[in-house]
Amino acid sequence: MNHSDSERIAGFLSSQKFKETENINEADLVIFNTCGVRQMAEDRIYGQIHNLRIRNQKSGIKNQESRIKIILTGCLANRPDVQKRLKNKVDLFFPINEFEKFEKFVIEKFENLLKIVNCKLKIPAYPELTTRKNNTSYFSITPKYSDKFQAGVPIMTGCNNFCAYCVVPNARGREVSRPTEDIISEIKELVKNGTRHIILLGQNVNSYRGSDKNSSAEEEDKHTNFPQLLKKINAIPGKFWISFVSNHPKDVTDEMIEVVAKCKKVCENFHLPIQAGNDAVLRNMNRKYTAKEYLKIMRKIKSAFKKHKPAVPFSITSDIIVGFPGETKKQFEDSAEVMRKAKFDMVFFGKFSPRPETAAWKMKDNVSKMEKERRANYLNEILKKTCFENNKKYVGKTLEVLIENKKDENYFGKTRTMKNVKIVPNFHSDKTSESKNLIGKIIKVKITKANIWNLEAIIK
Ligand code: SF4
Incomplete structure (x- = not known):
């Protein structure tokens, strides 16, 4: 669910002239979409935010306005103890289910940032909101x-x-x-x-x-x-x-x-x-x-x-x-x-x-x-x-598999029962040589071997 929420946040910001970056060092804005189901996930967030702030300090950025802006959303955003702990490190705590207020929050908090990206943040109007x-x-x-x-x-x-x-x-x-x-x-x-x-x-x-x-x-x-x-x-x-x-x-x-x-x-x-x-x-x-x-x-x-x-x-x-x-x-x-x-x-x-x-x-x-x-x-x-x-019980059966990736000569995918399948090349089948573009396709395979956590198959 958090992964899906992140896709929506990324979709919104991309539509508003923000550009996604893989390199955190060049980011102007970092959004942490947090999970609070286990302590371990929570601790990881504290560590990452701390490191980010330390890096900011080391890079000599003294000016509050030009340092990386951090937004925290997801499970931890509403928790008073988290807000207290991260008060001086996070710029905005933002509950995902209040997304309609995102525009207002961000405009209020990050006016300068919006100028940098030359963007007038605009959330599309959702009639059902009203x-x-x-x-x-x-x-x-x-x-x-x-x-x-x-x-x-x-x-x-x-x-x-x-x-x-x-x-x-x-x-x-x-x-x-x-x-x-x-x-x-x-x-x-x-x-x-x-x-x-x-x-x-x-x-x-x-x-x-x-x-x-x-x-x-x-x-x-x-x-x-x-x-x-x-x-x-x-x-x-x-x-x-x-x-x-x-x-x-x-x-x-x-x-x-x-x-x-x-x-x-x-x-x-x-x-x-x-x-x-x-x-x-x-x-x-x-x-x-x-x-x-x-x-x-x-x-x-x-x-x-x-x-x-x-x-x-x-x-x-x-x-x-x-x-x-x-x-x-x-x-x-x-x-x-x-x-x-x-x-x-x-x-x-x-x-x-x-x-x-x-x-x-x-x-x-x-x-x-x-x-x-x-x-x-x-x-x-x-x-x-x-x-x-x-x-x-799968061995010998012919089943549909959705191919997810390829490594070396083998394809990897999953069955409709969510079993992971390794598809080894079938040198007796013409289809193996044709199978260069199988990623993202649903194909029929014959299960040849059962392991504890996965199955092996050849292309039918
Ligand atoms: S309270 Fe948590 S574990 Fe229980 S049904 Fe709701 S989401 Fe699932």
Whole structure:
């Protein structure tokens, strides 16, 4: 989501005569789009800003007006403790969901900078800004996409769930859905320009409630829900894949499962974060489901894929936090047990890190660093086994792969189940020699080998 926001900020500034530079030393303005999910990400930002300021001092720039200007946005921009800590180092703290104020802030703060780039900053007028109570105006900015073949398309921002460990509801505010027609027109444009993989983004996509941009307040009740949105996107002509992140198990409905499994363009991958396998820990995390309920949803997903797409593989991936405050060794063992039962294709492990302004901040972080490390490694060993077992089922199958890059003679891409594939040259096939321009194409490959974290294939 932050990556996608950065593309919009870059898109806006590029449209206003600013030029992007790879060389930070020649920049007049640096924008840090921050992540506050873990302490490590936060520390990295402090380090980078500090280094930038030191470099400024060393280069002898004394004049306040001519030194590099720093804007900080993203998760940390709203946090009073961060603002206090970086008060003399950052010129502007700027919440991304207040983008409509960007112009005003920047003009007020950086008048001289605007003169340097000879630019009269102008945010385009978004009619919905004045008529709608929810502000998703910055979504209307044309992004500067960093990848030509796959693009993240935000469908909503914010979250209402307040999981005990999570900064998002404070950092991004409550859930706001983007108007359906905006999403559809962005995707149509992307597909027209050759994008092959559309990733729908939101903190909790399955609580999407989009309305028509021009609808009146009374009509706002007639919203489009997430399965309906998927169907509308699936109906857009062209060859492309659709996937989505992330969603909350408590909001997965039977309708959603059916639509995901039925729609041809929707990839056969379901990312379903469980976070813990013990009910007491889940309760403390404020996740609002039990391990049993989670596994039931998973079974439904599996049987829907088997029913509607019996010929192709599917994958289920998840997130797990280890060492949540109070998690005992016995409770942790329940997470291991769920992992054995669920046989995930991939799990992203997080070692609990206390975050200010969350409910868990006040809890005692009583699992040691070493123990968190041990638990993550333990689960990773289970994952290796299930991943390898699942991957072995791919051998011999012919599948679609989106080619992402090439190194030496090999191409690298991913399947619709989000498995990484290394495509080795097939010297018996003419297509290998023709395959100079495969990057960004969806091609058919035959899987020849399964490894733990990836597959190997030849071009069919
Ligand atoms: S649902 Fe996701 S984004 Fe929302 S509070 Fe929970 S973890 Fe954070």
